[in-house]
Amino acid sequence: MSAYMAYLKKNILTVITCIVLLASVFIVYTVFAIPNKYDATAVITTDTSASSYIKVIKSEGYIDDVSKQYSLSKDEIINSLDINGNGHMLTLRSRTTDAMTSKKIVDCLVTRLIKYHPQITVKQNATVAAHPSSPSLLVNGALGGLCGLIVGLVIIGIQMKRKGKDQA
Structure with missing residues (x-):
């Protein structure tokens, strides 16, 4: 586990890139593809x-x-x-x-x-909504960030496993 943490610290930029990239994709998709309700x-x-x-x-x-x-x-x-x-x-x-x-x-x-x-x-009485009730940029951006974290950790795990095979 400590070897994984050391490798993670060394390659944290990969994880951060995945988080930012997928959060951005989710936000762009939310803005342009999901209709406001x-x-x-x-x-x-x-x-x-x-x-x-x-x-x-x-x-x-x-x-x-x-x-x-x-x-x-x-x-x-x-x-x-x-x-x-x-x-x-x-x-x-x-x-x-x-x-x-x-x-x-x-x-x-x-x-x-x-x-x-x-x-x-x-x-x-019902009133006309000034702002859409959905979709939520914050929620969808957070979901994208969470997916990015998972993808980043999987990539780090795969890289570490390959590095271990190369050394063996």
Whole structure:
């Protein structure tokens, strides 16, 4: 183990190069290849268990209403939705590549829900997101750096093993 550490110290530049290179590749890929996603979230207080409203919101009628009103496909709407119920609190989130579209989806669903269930209250209206919620440059850069560390250590291990065979 001490021989490996000595060899690692001697060739640390290889590991650092791998870390910087792969972190850079991950960041460039994140910036240019992964589309930004924007969240819009509304929080609703219900009179009964919030879980009973989740099925209602995901029903055909609610999704059709949004689809017709904003010319969006049903699959696009369903795939963008994340609805969670906790006690009497219902959180309705839409994540799309356009901030306004996310807000429109949430607003339309909340408006329809209030229309047919006036006993619920909107605790927090959806707002247009100023910044994308994903992807994260920091997380992807860190993942790239971690991959670079692993690749660098593997390269050092292979070089050390080859050097050992050459000496034998």
